[in-house]
Amino acid sequence: MIKLTEKIVQEVIQVRPRQSHKGTFGKILIVAGNQDLGGAAIMNAQAAVFGGAGLVTVATDPVNKTALHARLPEAMVVDYHQDLSNLIAGVDVVLIGSGLGNELTILKQVQKELTDKHKVILDGSALTMMAQENLPLPQGQIILTPHQMEWQRFGQVAIADQAKEDNNWEALVAMNPEPILVLKSDQTQVYLENELYQLTVGGPYQATGGMGDTLAGIIAAFVAQFQDTKKAVLAAVYSHSAIAERLAETAYVTLPTEIAQALPAFMKEMADQNPPL
């Protein structure tokens, strides 16, 4: 078991090269937010934009369009009922599932367009629907971000049995190809290529709806812009809770949107500890 420390973030987040443009830092499609859960799409997208993604498009229920534009003009917004195949073909990263509710048709349509070139984050309702419908993993480099209840459904490991890492490995190796697992709890762990990483920052001030939607957006931003996907996932998981821990020095609860807002300053601090490329 390897403890996650600030070192991983310093390693991943570099000063940006001058010769760059928005395409350099990755294109993300977020498929999230049904009629009732538009906040999840907003929190995904805010975290992705503030986390440094080059271009963010949100495919969501049309009722969420005005709110998304008003909160986050940097993000593009499309109706998730439209044909998303061209959009999916043009992005590097697809984040799907936060606040998606029971939108099974949309989940299936997106999954069939994914290819090996995509990095795919499966969160929230995507995991729950895939478990209920027994759907196979889609193509792409897969990152699963379940909380314990979602992992119980998706990985079929009872919450009480998740404390034993062997049980989680057993469920993971049965999946082909083996995804990266970010198993969220008050003791979040990342299962990644035979190594178990343990988060040692963060705390109960994070127990607020939307906290995982924000983490999923940060993971999307980091894997979109940083070369090494595995290290980028670890750095995202660490950054999310390290920022929360800092905010909690003066706050009883840390809001997901506040964590997103604090990301650019945190990332600059980490990058400044590295020499420019």
Ligand SMILES: NC(=O)C1=CN([C@@H]2O[C@H](COP(=O)(O)OP(=O)(O)OC[C@H]3O[C@@H](n4cnc5c(N)ncnc54)[C@H](O)[C@@H]3O)[C@@H](O)[C@H]2O)[C@@H](O)CC1
């Ligand atoms: N503002 C919004 O639009 C929000 C949308 N959300 C979305 O709502 C959908 C349903 O997600 P939920 O997670 O609420 O519902 P779930 O039914 O999947 O799971 C939530 C329940 O699981 C149990 N549980 C056990 N261990 C847990 C753990 N370690 N962490 C969290 N829960 C644990 C809790 O009793 C909790 O009520 C997701 O797609 C999610 O992205 C949520 O993020 C809440 C905020």
Ligand SMILES: Nc1ncnc2c1ncn2[C@@H]1O[C@H](COP(=O)(O)OP(=O)(O)O)[C@@H](O)[C@H]1O
């Ligand atoms: N008591 C806690 N200590 C540390 N982290 C927590 C605690 N409660 C929740 N979190 C973190 O908050 C996030 C919650 O994710 P999730 O349950 O998916 O939220 P949501 O779906 O509402 O956005 C995870 O990253 C989890 O590790």
Ligand SMILES: [Mg+2]
């Ligand atoms: Mg969640």
